[in-house]
Amino acid sequence: MAGAKALRLGVAVLAAVALAGCGGGGKIGGGNNSGQASKKLVLIPGVKAEPFYISMRCGAEEEAKKRGYELTEQAPDKFEAGLQTPIVTGVLATKPGGVLIAPTDDKAMARPMADLKNAGIKVVEVDTKVTDASISVSKISSNNEQGGRKAAETLAKLVGEKGSVLVLNTKAGTSTTDMRAKGFEEEIKKYPNIKYLGQQYTDNEPAKAAQIVSSTLSANPDLAGVFATNLNTGEGASTGLRNAGKTGAVKLVGFDASPKQVDELRKGGVDALIAQDPAGIGRRGVEQAVSAIEGKSTEGEIQTDLVAITRDDMDQQSKYFYKTTC
Incomplete structure (x- = not known):
């Protein structure tokens, strides 16, 4: 019995050490995400196939690749909170490291976005934002x-x-x-x-x-x-x-x-x-999300300039x- 007990104790200690090792180095920037998941970013624009948001995605993808992150996009067919909310819920289940989102309603989208934050996912608002300023680590939009x-x-x-x-x-x-x-x-x-x-x-x-x-x-x-x-x-x-x-x-x-x-x-x-400058907004969004994931400082609000074209x-x-x- 004593030998069996010692064997069980040794296995338990080894398991605890292995678990501690995973916990210490497997995450980037805290939260509940695994190291692999934390290298994934999701862009949720306001609507699918709109050139503004396509340009934003181009800038975001370029910046993510440069930083060693993978960025995917999930977009609603229309600019509606009722269509964007289930997308956020689906993304929540996959627990990526960060989400860049253009909220389609400044109040209705606050609750599902707060769920992302509470799950340890770093939220960055791009283009639009919700009235609850506590949800995102950064807000990037045009002035x-x-x-x-x-x-x-x-x-x-x-x-x-x-x-x-x-x-x-x-x-x-x-x-x-x-x-x-x-x-x-x-x-x-x-x-x-x-x-x-x-x-x-x-x-x-x-x-x-x-x-x-x-x-x-x-x-x-x-x-x-x-x-x-x-x-x-x-x-x-x-x-x-x-x-x-x-x-x-x-x-x-x-x-x-x-x-x-x-x-x-x-x-x-x-x-x-x-x-x-939607591509610039996308680039800055990834920059801020990665900083948050890696435990670095972020800028609460960033405004990009506009230009009149005749x-x-x-x-x-x-x-x-x-x-x-x-």
């Missing part, structure tokens, strides 16, 4: 309020500082576009001969944006300009003006620089674009055009 002000300045010049102007926003509760609308509204007040018609929501549907433009033209014959706060809304606004025979007569400032929008700018369907300087600004493939 969207600055972008709205740039749009107001650009549109005011285009319309000769007179007439009525409209803002087409996407969905209430989308942090980025709400800040763009806010910046525009504050800046446009500086022009006394411009009448601000307020903002209307398009639900991120181009067809609805086109319909709103049409009805606004009927109600406001002096409509001089439109600011569309995102890609889909801008494409719809351009269609609405074209259908009404008002292309060029009513000036349109769009946000983002997708291939379709760049083509519209070149052809005259859009008069100016406010472009972001037909006259678009060839010189081509580095800001968004991609459809990496």
